[in-house]
Amino acid sequence: MADHSSHDPLAGIPFDRVPPSGAYGAGGAAGVTVATTDTPFIALVVARNGFAASVAGRLGRAFGVEVADQARAAIGAASTVVGTGPGRFLVLSKTEPDLAGTLRALLGVEAAITEQDDAYVTFDLAGDKVPDLIAKGALIDLDPRVFLPGHAATTVIAHIGVTLWRVHESGWRLLVARSLEASFTRFLVASGAEFGLRLENGTAGRG
Amino acid sequence: MRYSFLSLLANGLSGQSRWTPAWRDAAPKPAYDVIIVGGGGHGLATAYYLAKVHGIRNVAVLEKGVIGSGNAGRNTTIIRSNYLLPGNEPFYEWSMKLWEGLEQELNYNAMVSQRGILNLFHSDAQRDAYARRGNAMRLAGVDSQLLDKARVKAMYPFLDFDNARFPIQGGLLQARAGTARHDAVVWGYARAADRLGVDIVQNCEVTGFIREGDAIVGVETTRGAVRAGKVAVAVAGSSSRVAGMAGLRLPIESHVLQAFVSEGLKPVVDGVITFGAGHFYISQSDKGGLVFGGDIDGYNSYAQRGNLPVIEDVCEGGMALMPRIGRLRLLRHWGGIMDMSMDGSPIIDRTPVPGLFLNAGWCYGGFKATPASGWCFAHLLAKGEPHETAGAFRLDRFRTGHLIDEKGVGAQPNLH
Amino acid sequence: MRIPCPYCGERDAHEFAYLGDATLTRPDPAAAEAEQAFHDYVYLRDNPAGAHEEWWYHANGCRQWLRVARDTRTHAISGAVAARVAGEPA
Amino acid sequence: MSTSNRNRLTAGGLIDRARPLGFSFDGTRYRGYEGDTLASALLANGVRLVGRSFKYHRPRGIFSAGAEEPNALVELRSGARREPNSRATVTELYDGLEAASQNRWPSLAVDALSLNRFLQPFLGAGFYYKTFMWPAAFWEKLYEPIIRRAAGLGRAAEEADPDHYEKATAFCDVLVIGAGPAGLMAALAAGRAGARVILADEDFLPGGGLNAEAGDVGRKPAPAFAAEMVAELMSLPTVRVMTRTSVFGVYDSGTYGALERVSDHLPEPAPFQPRQRLWRIIARRAVLAAGATERPIVFGGNDRPGVMLAGAVGTYVQRHAVLPGQKIALFANNDGAWREMLAAHAAGAPVETIIDVRTEVAADLTQAARAEGIRVLTGAQVIATAGKTLTGLTVATASGTERIAADTLAVSGGWSPSVHLTCHHGGKPRWEEAIAAFVPGTCPPGLSVAGAAKGVFGLGACLKDGAAIGAEAAQALGFTVPALDVPDVADAPFALTPFWHVEGSKGAAFVDLQNDVTAKDVGIAHKEGFRSVELLKRYTTLGMATDQGRTSNVTGLAIMASLTGASIPETGTTIFRPPYTPVSMGALAGHHRGKDFRPVRLTPTHEWARAQGAVFIETGAWLRAQYFPRNGEKDWLETVSREVTSVRAGVGLIDVSTFGKIDLQGRDVGAFLDRVYINGFAALAVGKARYGVMLREDGMVMDDGTTARLAPEHYVMTTTTANAAKVYQHLEFCLQVLWPELDVALSSVSEQWAQIALAGPRARDVLARVADGDVSNAALPFMGAIEGTVMGGVKARLFRLSFSGELGYEIAVPARFGAALAQALMQAGEEFGITPYGIEALGVMRIEKGHVSGNELSGQTTAGDLGFGRMASTKKDYIGRTLAARPGLTDPDRPAFVGFRPVDPSRRLRAGAHFLPLGAAPTMANDQGYMTSVAYSPHLGHWIGLGLITRGPERLGERVRAYDPVRGEEIEVEICAPGFIDPEGVRLRG
């Protein structure tokens, strides 16, 4: 673990590498902590024409959450269903190894399913300063009074496409395309340094 | 009054009291041989060459505001003839030739300044594309040089050669390219046309056409009806609106392009530089302002102003290319409405409506065309035949498929 | 400029890709004069100064094609609907 | 350190005398205090000459106390942090500040170019348009370089800006711009109602006019009242107060641009702090409370250091406890300026004379002045000034002229509301006769104006107006606004007689101080017909300097109006454009510079490739392995040739994950693909892949790639790397807009799958060791596509495809297994000498094989040009079919795709060379096409090329010239079929 105290928190870190785990920026208690993980199982459900509501209902019943066809994250104990577009749901699961298979069985002809387990890197951001940090890249209203737990958005942060949702009071989850992990982490480090940022890169399944 | 050191001296000694109007502020007469709609660079140049080259002097230029208040007065002043396609290249080179003698021709210093344009490339594919273009230019008898990185560095050592996301590999240089003082071009043509008898009528908006049968025989304006043998439209960003009054739909969308100027500075950039890995180009005006721009905003607009995303995009490109400009300040930014044609190239042609002629589709690149556009449009109006260098700029090329698509992006104006 | 995406809510225009006039209909390729009709469809535009119906694709969002009503003189946006539920072209 | 501070009052002001700050100007060291600006500190130290003007290099001093400053521009800091053209009047003093004067040589006091003033009679408006034309060649060589060196003001830093910048976005219900009395009240009204409020002020000390106000507000000194308001606002949970933040532009849909100067008041940014931050503030409503700017009166010698706006004199005295001079005179046309001077006098400023153009001035004012021993001259005009910095004035009165000693002349011609932001959407301000000023006209949607910005000049009225407008904004959004107690302040009437220009005064009378535009220049413009304000501006450069004519525009147009005889509203103003005050480029770029200019996409095997010694190259957003050099290889060509040879002789692998991968599911996928590709896909068998070509509707080729059918209702499409996003968007357009009835669901799976191409005669041997199932020719024939597993259970898709012309496969595995797959293949292939290869070798092999790629898919080529004519189905409609039939696209003379070989095999080919018939002159008319791609073929031992040439396929065997003057080369080439290797395709079917 490296502790970076220079003026430029990214000094010496090659741009084509994920910055190493460690504390960046201002000292003291970190204003933001960032943990990257490979969420084990992700699938994208795209409802076929006319089935969006039905698909939402089935997903909700199957995972024990309230799913509507809108930009919300329905967060269950083992699974989360995130709306990313009309009739489009990203399903994340900690426990379903063949998530796509399960979903195919569940939804039959009502939806097209694709495996997306490896498409994203998950960034878990925690701390009071998270909205301020994300506001340095995104043009959406993240005020904690407006963007409530369970709210989700698919948007751009610093030229990088992101799907994000607020998990609970001070926890936020961001999905970023795997190929952009290094650049996105650089953005977080550069922008979070003023608050003090602690980065923990997960290694599960990587490589 | 002819302009010279002597006239300057005489006026200086007489307390600047003897100057006369650069052009008459004419009122519209009832009829003209040719009416030119639009007092931008193109309209005024057309009037000048009609009078000068073809002896047609009973001509009026009708301008809805003051002359030069359109794109002629708000562009980034780059002149060049570094085009790729045979439909374009000879025309722009003809324009370049006219620029080269413009001041003496007009007796007006338009500050035509051939300090060179350098188009940077950042990949092998881009290099090959520029080589293709540079060779095409040579075939048309135009100067071009393909520079490697070392030569680019020697010219502009302060570009980011060490830490760039898209490293500079080299550039295509046209040394004869450069800039001209935009307003002076307008005023110079206006003054010269006026001297030859052309009426320049300002605050005179064309609001409709007078028809006899199919043919157009004059215009309705905010200052009354004016009849004409021929009506020539050169209204740039307003082409669709004016053509619409004659019942024509054009292969054109109007889009906004923004431009930017910094606070005045001692010399920073000598020539014109374009960034090949983003949307940014820059030169420095003789007054010291860095004049720069980038991509169009990308949506239909008549508002003459743009939005932050493109401003940010342009400045990101600027900082990526020239990290020394971080502490320099943007002084002003504005927008112009361009007539983006469906293949990115212009139209100088008759229209299906008898008596109506069209000069349009100049996109973000018509300033450099001003002299040749005027020359060729005047030729068409006088002779009834296109000028040899402008023969490809036909309105029916979209129907026949003889497109002049320099960028190869097809019928999507916001990508040209 | 902010576009009211019916799914995502109001979003800055830079999240979208623009395609222009949304009042055009792809012609019938089998009809007589199809080439002329395609020419008009692909190349000719009303290009109005004022109310304009236009396509915007929410590329960095819900991936919907939206039909947006916007004034080209003021950039004021009066509404946006998804292409798929938009029904017949306006 | 000089400790003089001789012009500092011993008490009062909003400076902290306990916190002295050292600074230097032109190398001399001085002292100021916290709360000073550079300008106030210079004045405190008696420094009056601070700069040289743009054109005539005339000595200039400090003219204002705010953002409108035209004269006191300095270079701030040094080295890589040098900031030219910094206004001393808004530069917050910090310890160690270094400033230098600019636009002078060799020194500020002795400036060679000040000789220009002798040429001044000849250098009137537009002089350069009238001369420097002879001889023509002298312009670039002689005249222009001189002009360029003389022009400009400060010098840019020569090194990269070392500081960090960032951008951020904030949302609010009500944005209040300006924290003067009106803004504070507006923010309070909306904030107490519970609205989310942002209050932004460009000053480091909120309060606006209150900070220079001598009187009390709500029984407290005005600055204390302001501080109390700010404290309450900061305590409200929904209010955010942003100081040092200029709102610079009004963009669409309630988006405001603002610049926060986070660290400019520090010697350098604190660790991990940006220097500045660009804000995009998205506000449902906004209240502009930006105040007003005082304007001068134009008279001969009005640019002498010591001539200063009256309000600025007041601000320096009240706020900074600085006396701008020891002998102060006022020249004005309005009551407000009198009050300002009386208050300054009361605070200790030696005001000796008041000169007013009006013959009648309110008796209370004249009496008050006389009571203080101030001499009053009414019906009088200043007609000349004297001194290097001001020492005296000549005043014309009814009884003649007289000279008056003064080191400071306060001037006031009235006030102009700061309407700038109201004009950013093209709104035109309206002339208000009562105050002789422009007030806001049509405002951008959602923006209302309060206080002096709207022409409400009394302090009491500003407070009330602010409260009302703030309440209105909150109410419009549905908030209930509690009643607000607005302190009562009795406002004196605002009495003014419009007066612009002392005609017949001696010496140059400057309208635009920074650009050296004089009243005479306005006269020249008038004579020459540049009478419209827009022409006046452009011809004379009036209002085009760094201050954008804050103090000169109205005066200039008033002078023009008096010449034309038109009224001021008929004459109109020029348009105000953003930014309201200049904004640094660094802030507008934010984080996105250097390597972070744009994000980089890394392939799943990036680290693996690095470990293999790869050299990487940018291809669009991606970074890809270009080649893998080995020790002893002398150049890239040797490496690439080795890689190609190894593949063709044995086997190699390359990461091709960058291709776009689109998953299509549904009943109608086959029908859909038939409409987007020129060739047919509905009949493609399950388990097979097919190459497809896609057109734009205008008939040009858009993209190509293979699409495989994995199940009856399930296809996966690959696109080129460059066009991945474009094709996806296009397919969504077709489905959502053109054919919403089709049952097709699209998903991008580009990121999910790592894809590795394995090629070479031993490819199957290698694959067999890694795949878990049967990969024999029977199980996986050419163009086969099957799902299975590899490496003992890793889900995989296996495609038998070949770009190289060799027996080839593409193996897709979930992205996190990409590197493992590469490793496994390397291991499995070890005995066959497997080699990783990069995109250079890939390119060589595809050129050898004659496949088209990015260089050929230029958007200017048709399917016919590229040899795909026969692929196009005639039995169905597809996008682009109709317009591809236009004569221009079917002309048999169009350049068409073929191969080229050098007649002399030792010669190198170059992409971008044009083709000319042998012996033909190098002219455009003889141009027949160009070389699109070239490679050195190790297989053939010479360079080969692909290209487009007129009627190419009919001319195989013919020789032409490849003409490449930009690289000084020209060689003879032979036209050949595009496949240089295995044209029959035996290898790939093997």
Ligand SMILES: Cc1cc2nc3c(=O)[nH]c(=O)nc-3n(C[C@H](O)[C@H](O)[C@H](O)COP(=O)(O)OP(=O)(O)OC[C@H]3O[C@@H](n4cnc5c(N)ncnc54)[C@H](O)[C@@H]3O)c2cc1C
């Ligand atoms: C920001 C920007 C940067 C540019 N940079 C460059 C560059 O660097 N190099 C380059 O070559 N080109 C550039 N261009 C393009 C170039 O400015 C234009 O192509 C060119 O000026 C158009 O021709 P014009 O001068 O005749 O047009 P304009 O000056 O726009 O003239 C058209 C005139 O028609 C008038 N008009 C419109 N409707 C009517 C009516 N109904 N009745 C009467 N009059 C009417 C208008 O008021 C206007 O004055 C740029 C354009 C913009 C907007």
Ligand SMILES: NC(=O)c1ccc[n+]([C@@H]2O[C@H](COP(=O)([O-])OP(=O)(O)OC[C@H]3O[C@@H](n4cnc5c(N)ncnc54)[C@H](O)[C@@H]3O)[C@@H](O)[C@H]2O)c1
């Ligand atoms: N003496 C006179 O005749 C006269 C004339 C006019 C005004 N005044 C006085 O001036 C005051 C006017 O009050 P007010 O509240 O309308 O204005 P103000 O001048 O007190 O406050 C305006 C504030 O807005 C800020 N500001 C301006 N533009 C900005 C921008 N774009 N972004 C961020 N901040 C910006 C300024 O820094 C300033 O603090 C009153 O005290 C009034 O009496 C006096």
Ligand SMILES: Cc1cc2nc3c(=O)[nH]c(=O)nc-3n(C[C@H](O)[C@H](O)[C@H](O)COP(=O)(O)O)c2cc1C
């Ligand atoms: C080449 C060029 C240089 C310019 N330089 C300046 C400048 O130094 N100062 C300035 O205020 N505006 C400058 N402008 C911008 C004009 O003030 C004005 O914004 C532009 O011509 C568009 O007109 P509009 O803003 O009236 O619509 C420049 C414009 C051009 C085209």
Ligand SMILES: [Zn+2]
């Ligand atoms: Zn959306």
